[in-house]
Amino acid sequence: MAMMVKNLKCSSCGSPLKAKEADLVLFCTSCGKTMEFLDSDVGEVSPHILAPDREDKDLVYLPFWGIDAEVDVTHEDTVGGFLRLTKKPMRGACRFYVCAADLLPRKTAGWNLEFTRNFPKAAEAADFRRIPRMPALKNSRTAEKDAEFLFLKHEIDLSGTLQELEYTFSILGHELYYIPFLRRGDDLSPAV
Template identity: 75%
Template sequence: MALLVKNLFCRGCGSPLKAKEADLILFCPACKKTMEFLDTDVGDVVPHIFAPKSENKDLVYLPFWRIDADINVTHCDTVGGFLRITKKPMRGLCNFYVCAADLMPRRTAGWNLEFSRSMPKAPEISDFRRAPHYPVVKNSKTAEKDAEFLFLKHEIDLSGTLQDIEYSFAVRGHELYYIPFIRRGDDLSPAV
């Protein structure tokens, strides 16, 4: 088996790109453009960095893909249960947040659902202000599949027992968000 090595170049200025170990996000040192490594090429990414509520020495940024999807449910059968007043069905254009850091899914599942149900609000900043950040290990294509799973998880949580659902899930776009968290030992909690 042969290993093919390909040089990657900035889509904006043509400068050679160097990847940090295990990070699928590439920052061009010349023009500051941000790109995502996709299989054998790079694609444009719009990064957003949320400002923390307050500065903290234990601050760390976790990457989340925001997947914008148009959802059309044409049929849904449930048995038992009831619709919770606080949770509404996801229909039309929805935003899903999917953690892209190398963390166990059982750890990130709650954040993904929480952020998808209620989009975090925070002013944006231009850089990490010397705070560390986790590398992106999940590309946008994988995050799109995870977003569809989040939609189905939300529908199951709403109903008693979901028996049947027919729907379309059309991805309209994606953006990368770095959300500040406070790290205390192995515990991480959102700082927005």
């Protein structure tokens, strides 16, 4: 069986794209555009790089997809429990944040839910300012599926025991965010 190799080129200027090992986000060194690897091609994406609240030598940027979706719940049935007033149901136009870094889900699940409920307010930086970034191992299509799972997890956590849920989850778009984290050994915490 013969294997085909395809050189990826920038959709803006046509220059060859190079990536860090296993990174699905590619930066064109010629024109500065950012691309995401989708199947066997690339698509342009505009990254948002959040500025850290303080400078530190132990900063690293983690990639998060911001997935915009329209959520329409047409029927739900729960048994027991009560609606927690601190958590609002996710309905209508929502943005879900999904970590795309190569980290264990038990580590990223809390960040995904925290950022989805309350995204940090931070200025945007022009670039990474020589701060390392983790590769993105999820493209936007994979993150869209994770966003729907995040919605379902949120609904289950709201109240009682969820018995039935009928809904539509329509993807409206996506954006890529690089969020600064402080690294202390194996521990990571948001730096915004």
